[in-house]
Amino acid sequence: MPRIPIHRRPTVRVAAAVATVGALIAALTGCSGGGGSSTLDTKADVTLTWWTGQADQAETILEGLAKQYEQLHPNVTIDVSSGAPSTEDLLQKLSASFAGGNYPDISYAFGSWSSQLEASNRTLDITKQVSAADVDWNGFSGAARQTARPTGKKTIGFPAVVDNLSLIYNKKLFDAAGLSYPTDRWTWDDFRAAAKKLTNRATDTYGYGYSVSGSEETTWQFWPHLWQHGGEVLSSDGKKAAFDSAAGVEALTFLRDMAIDDKSVYLDQTDTKFGQLFAGGHIGMITSGPWQLYDLKTAKTDYGVTVLPGTNGNHETVSGPDLWTLFDHKDANRAHWAVEFTKWLTDPAQDERWNVAYGNLPLRSSETSSAAFQAQVKALPGLEVMAANSANAKHARPTVPAYNKLSEAIGDQISAVLQGQGTPEAGLRAAAAKADQALEGNGP
Template sequence: MFSTPGTRSRRTRGILATAAATAALLALSACGSSSGVETLDESADVTITMWTGQEDSAQKYLEALADEFEQEHPNVKIDLSPGASSTEDLLQKLSAGFAGNNYPDISYAFGSWAGQLEASNRTLDITDQVADPAVKWDEFSPAARDTARPSGNKTIGFPAVVDNISLLYNKKLFDAAGVAYPTDEWTWDDFRAAAKQVSDPGQNIYGYAYSVSGSEETTWQFWPKFWQNGGEILNGDQTEATFNSKAGVDALAMLQGMAIDDKSVYLDQTDTKFGQLFASDRIGMITSGPWQLYDLGVAGTEYGVTQLPGTDGDHKTVSGADIWALFDHKDANKAHWAFEFTNWLTQAEQDEQWNVAYGNLPLRASEIDSPAFQEQAAKLPGLTVMAANAVNAEIARPTLPGYVGLSEAVGQAISEVLQGKGEPDAALDAAVEKANKALAED
């Protein structure tokens, strides 16, 4: 569930979906679903049920848009509700709904759930519809598109919210250390050198911060470095983990050198304290996303934003894309209008009235130059850079159910190495063994 500005948090927590919900969803793959109208009648009265996973102002934005759609299509009723007490609870609610044939036509879903939802055999496949040039599917980032197509065989919905991580730097600390600000051309060598120069552990000032909680925060911060080195998380058929390749070992060794040798990294056990310390001029650089900007403005932090440091000109980032999942009730009218509403909702004009108005990144590249986005960007310096950084969100994190266990294995390995409890090659080899067991259990 998204909170109001000032307490907004990253959207990676959907990775913590319960094993019970996952098992229940997969068990439904052979079950049938309710049947409705077989022949489409676009003028027939129809009610579309939508679980938004939102509250407060975000919910109000969506309610206003649903009212607008209903006015344009008087025969269509959009029955809008949060769906559950929190966004995290939606997966369990969907699982129960599938079991009782009482599930919505549209639901917000964390991107990490996409594979589980497709495996339930309850989703619509809108691959043919999104091929229509009028949908402008290519305006979504590659990672967002791939998240909505988890197995590569079906398109189960539309991107709902997108973000990515960029490099944020504290101007006050850089100025005090006499270090030039980061640029879009920075390499990881540039980054490491600057982090060491800005650091002053005796004064509790660090050049960089990294999560060692072992959570998905630990893992997803690692993936850009891994991808920039040419690494692939899984093999071609997604049955085995391959992150212990040279790309993975080198990326983790670089972080190890910063944390252990340079002592330039604040190791955060909480996933949240590093943002507060950056805002209070104790950390020189963090890699974070748009959710951080409001708090920095409130704190009065002097900061800048640029794309991530890269390798050989590669500046890949990671995106936490979430989706509007569409569900099949074997009813031609429901299927038609569920698609039509989500397609309309995610077009630029409507997205400016929700994601942009709320302070999220725009869904589509075409919105960056819009007056609505430029107005928000003026309030949240760096937002334009983060929006442009979407072009570097080329790869989606795996969405298959086994990613939960894989992420935990990687996060634990990174945490141990950065705290001096292991070496990159051995830690990642052990993590691959754990990850492969999780993948085999799917």
């Protein structure tokens, strides 16, 4: 039985760590670092440092894969560890290691950190290597590939974990309300109508649950609505917020009308309670990812999974890809083997033993036909739908250094509007103004 993935859902790092990385960028830009071999010798002994960002079962799986690689390549030693007490602590640890010159060759990183890591002037550019036919780079989702190329100039790593938001529904509540189950042709109007019928104040049952904590959970749930209406998070040059648009207003008005007019939305202040209430039969639908399925299996909830409802046939979702980021020590041998090991690690055969065995989504759609993935689907029904839904992850969340402040700005306003405070137009306008300050480097 798979464990709950350590990453659970993609997050943004707190401002203190972002500030630390930002302060280091100025000091590190232009520094050469390292001082190893400039000539590649594939037979030379090499030691790689790998920070996995994982714990418990996940860490054990990855340590086993490192040992296997060492057996296949006796000249390669991999010094593997979690790197920090938790995944969230890795950014701070990486920041300190850049300053001290003892940074790893490979590290797990949340996708939202990628532009900050590239700006550190410590990452390898592996654009040429991933274009090789044996990598199957296009087999990764578009969002994962974009996250690995945060500025479009360099490819700084391989996808490590992928996920997406899908629609999960409580079959028992749908049956009790006499409703047909959601399908992959549902529109958001279908969704709203069902949510109204599922809502029963006498039993404290709601049609839908949405986080109003103002965190990234609030924000990233909004992005598919924006994108499906043709909106964008940022301007094409990445310097201005673009969500304060007709598409943004239409998207937020829809959610506001469900919450305020229909009163069909449970507004969760905690980010986690809506999942618990869904599992317990008090919310009919949630939009969540693969990390939710283990909890539902444990609670014995009778659930189903489909893609997000669509707008004009567009069922776009949001993904939170994380990375195996590679770092440059100015050593040709270390760089070569860091790429080779990470390429091997993300090949389908190894990914089935890591992501698939652990209950995550496979990195590539080609893995869904494997016996290993089908076994997980039997244990966690709906996982196959979420894997297929990766094709609907067409946009990558922005990876600009100011994203966390942008996320806070719009997350706070979404939360306020859904609780009846202000209009969608005014809320998005205020959020955009604050986000623009942050993007210009002048935000609080």
